[in-house]
Amino acid sequence: MNTLYPVMLEPQEPSGYCVQFVDIPGAITEGETLEECLFNAAEALTGVIESYIELGQEIPRPSENIKEAYYIAPDARVQSALLIRWARGDRSLADIARALETSWPSAQRLENPHHSPTLKQLERAASVLGKKLVLSLE
The missing domain is CATH 1.10.260 (434 Repressor (Amino-terminal Domain))
Incomplete structure (x- = not known):
């Protein structure tokens, strides 16, 4: 079973990136550098999935083979x-x-x-x- 969720980075003006998960709409963050974005993405994903579990909500399975995506796991x-x-x-x-x-x-x-x-x-x-x-x- 896979817990790696695809995330897309979109460049922002004047700098940095907006980070959005393909399968988890509520997990959105940002960062100035790629490293900061990926760290923040893991934190956001962890928090949103914790919330889904606590509320008894269905947790979507991660998509696979998304071109140009980075793959992030929760803690x-x-x-x-x-x-x-x-x-x-x-x-x-x-x-x-x-x-x-x-x-x-x-x-x-x-x-x-x-x-x-x-x-x-x-x-x-x-x-x-x-x-x-x-x-x-x-």
């Missing part, structure tokens, strides 16, 4: 919550809690963007969801 806490949520699909949190042999609140924390699950918890959850945990540094 690790939000990525893990998002991936667990997507992998769970229609299964209830109660089903996941039973499969993990844990409490419902413990299972719910896996989808909480303010909680940092351990690698062991993520690995167990991935296994229960029929997935494999894969880490990447970029």
Whole structure:
């Protein structure tokens, strides 16, 4: 599963760029340099997805192969919550809690963007969801 969202940079006058996500309309930011834009984009994406999760809103999947786009991921806490949520699909949190042999609140924390699950918890959850945990540094 992919959590890299495409972002487009549009030059602004007299300087800098406007940064807009293709799939997340509420995630808009700006910056003077490319580096600043990409940093701000990650912050904006993290904040908007956190908000979507807290409000129980549907989170769009990221588009792929957008020409001239930069691809940005939210922070690790939000990525893990998002991936667990997507992998769970229609299964209830109660089903996941039973499969993990844990409490419902413990299972719910896996989808909480303010909680940092351990690698062991993520690995167990991935296994229960029929997935494999894969880490990447970029």
